[in-house]
Amino acid sequence: MELFAETTLQDEFRRSLIAKGSPWRATAVIFVVTAVLVVVLKPILDGEVSSGMLFMLGITLVGARAGLMPALASAILASAIFNFFLADPVLTFRMSHGEDLAPPIIFTACAVVSGLLAGRLKDKTHQLGQTNLQLESLLETSRMLQAAADVPAIEAALVATVPGRLGFRLSLYVLLDGVIQALPASDCSKSTLQMAQRAIHSEDMLQQGDYLAFRLDGSRSCVGALVIENAGVAQVDRAFLEALASLVGLALERARFASIVAEAEANQRTEELKSALLSSVSHDLRTPLTAISASASSLIEFGTQLDFETSTALLQGIVEECDRLNRFTANLLELSRLQADGPAITGQALCVNDVIRSAIQRLRPRFPGREIMVDSRDPEILVHAESALFELALANVVQNALIYSPPDSAVVIRNTRQDRRCILTVTDQGLGIPQADKERVFERFYRVKRGESSPQGSGLGLAIAKGFVEAFAGKIRLTSPSENGRGTTVTIDLPILAEAQG
Numbered sequence: 001m002e003l004f005a006e007t008t009l010q011d012e013f014r015r016s017l018i019a020k021g022s023p024w025r026a027t028a029v030i031f032v033v034t035a036v037l038v039v040v041l042k043p044i045l046d047g048e049v050s051s052g053m054l055f056m057l058g059i060t061l062v063g064a065r066a067g068l069m070p071a072l073a074s075a076i077l078a079s080a081i082f083n084f085f086l087a088d089p090v091l092t093f094r095m096s097h098g099e100d101l102a103p104p105i106i107f108t109a110c111a112v113v114s115g116l117l118a119g120r121l122k123d124k125t126h127q128l129g130q131t132n133l134q135l136e137s138l139l140e141t142s143r144m145l146q147a148a149a150d151v152p153a154i155e156a157a158l159v160a161t162v163p164g165r166l167g168f169r170l171s172l173y174v175l176l177d178g179v180i181q182a183l184p185a186s187d188c189s190k191s192t193l194q195m196a197q198r199a200i201h202s203e204d205m206l207q208q209g210d211y212l213a214f215r216l217d218g219s220r221s222c223v224g225a226l227v228i229e230n231a232g233v234a235q236v237d238r239a240f241l242e243a244l245a246s247l248v249g250l251a252l253e254r255a256r257f258a259s260i261v262a263e264a265e266a267n268q269r270t271e272e273l274k275s276a277l278l279s280s281v282s283h284d285l286r287t288p289l290t291a292i293s294a295s296a297s298s299l300i301e302f303g304t305q306l307d308f309e310t311s312t313a314l315l316q317g318i319v320e321e322c323d324r325l326n327r328f329t330a331n332l333l334e335l336s337r338l339q340a341d342g343p344a345i346t347g348q349a350l351c352v353n354d355v356i357r358s359a360i361q362r363l364r365p366r367f368p369g370r371e372i373m374v375d376s377r378d379p380e381i382l383v384h385a386e387s388a389l390f391e392l393a394l395a396n397v398v399q400n401a402l403i404y405s406p407p408d409s410a411v412v413i414r415n416t417r418q419d420r421r422c423i424l425t426v427t428d429q430g431l432g433i434p435q436a437d438k439e440r441v442f443e444r445f446y447r448v449k450r451g452e453s454s455p456q457g458s459g460l461g462l463a464i465a466k467g468f469v470e471a472f473a474g475k476i477r478l479t480s481p482s483e484n485g486r487g488t489t490v491t492i493d494l495p496i497l498a499e500a501q502g
Contacts, residue, residue: 023066030065031074034058035081051086052103056110063114071111079104134240137162141244145251149258154251155183162244171227174252175200180225187227196225205238214245218253288321295321323366347386347472349497352415352422353379355387359395360413367402371410378417382497385472393468394424396461397490401428405487417496424492432480432488441478442466462490469494 038054055078063071082103083093094100144157151174158170171186173196180197182188192211199206199213200222206213216224226245295314303311353376360372383390401411409429416423433441437448442462462478469476474494482489 023070027062027066027070027074030058030062031077034061034078038086048082048086048088052082052106055082055103055107059107059110060114063111064118067118068112068115071115072108075104075107075111078107082107131237134237138240138243138247142247145247148251148255150255151183151252154248154255155185158248159185169229171196171229172224172248173227174224175222187229192227196227199225199227205242212241214241216245216249216252218249218256220253223249223252223256288325291321292318347384349382350385350387350390352376352381352383352424355385355390355394356413356415356424358391359398362391362395363399363402366399370402370407372398372402373410373412374415375412376415378415381415381417381422383422383472383494384497385468385494389468389471393465394426394492397426397465397492400461401426401430401488401490404428405430420496422492422494422496424494425489426492427482427487427489429483429487432482432486433478438478438480442476465490465492 034054034057038051059071059074059078062074080093083095083100084091087094087100087103141157141161144161145154148154148157155172158172162168162170169187171192172183173180173186173193174183175181180193180200182193182196186192195206195208195211195213199215202213202215210229212228214226214228215222216226226248228241295318299306299311299314306314353374356374356376360374363372398411398413405411405428412425412427414423414425414427433448441448442465466476469492472494474492476493477491478488479491480488
């Protein structure tokens, strides 16, 4: 993709340097005013010298305002008027004496001096304006490059600032594993690519026709090359181009270092997750497997010697531990599905009260005698979600409330409608969660540190609940303490199905 400036540097300065209106019109106005003043003031002027000085003033003003050529034309016309109307004999052209040549020579000298000085002043103004424009462009580019986090952002910053301001095209090439590669917005022609390859092996600027190439150096090594087209037409200084190349080189190196750091941090997080997963899986699998192995070994070795009640208790223990393994495996699978970068999880219209009843029925066998109160003020709230995942997420939240609260306390589930949102809360009367752990309880495998006698979960329940809620455009939050200075409330906020909002 090739990007050119909409207006060149010369056009921008031409608008600022050319006076409003034609220079010849300004010449005519100044000259007429001067001639009128000479005629009006002639009776009170002291001879030809005073009249000539007025003409000199007018010619100088024309040169300063309109330039050299209008000033010379004014000098010629002023010489003719002075000779014919003011110099004796009046109304007669005379060039027979040396003094007759003095006014034309003096007027011409005034025109040349004023015109040349005005031209030099405009040239200096042009140079200062160009330098100022380059500095502004360099400053803006520096700011945008500092905010660029990666190589595409660096290229976008260059395209947005330098070409549009200064009127030349930039092509950026990065050096990866010793191979030069052109970025998408750069010139991919063979000649330009070869020039970039030569630049990375050169210590100085390379020039070929209207192309300039700079080696881009970071603080340690070469990181690429910068090829500039139309630099001569844009009339930019070499110092500006060298400063621009230095900024781009440092920005590319910073982006490369940032990528390396991000990759290292990702690898570290991956290793931490693997360690946490192995630790959690090994602990949560070893405990039920040990219990199953012990019960099965006892039945095999002493089966005929055990009474009916003991055998039944051992078999019941095996069933419960198998159920525990099944739940743990289901949690792992659902968590993997929520965090996989695969197709979005589809859902259907669900009645929230039906999901609450299913989750409670799922937990009843494991928590017989525990009081679970349901406060549903709107029995017909519908949400869009997946049934199995919603039930598992809610069951995990309620299970945590049951595990970490006294056996004689009640767990309260409330379901209300607020501003087209379903607000589902689960409140327990436990010890609560420390302030330092509130933000981390939704992380995978994170467990709140409690006393040795306190039960320890797998660290997956709230992570699954969070993944489910976010998968269906909802929010989840935790409040602790919740009531009477103790307990915890987990709030699940889901959008109500559009068809059910009326």
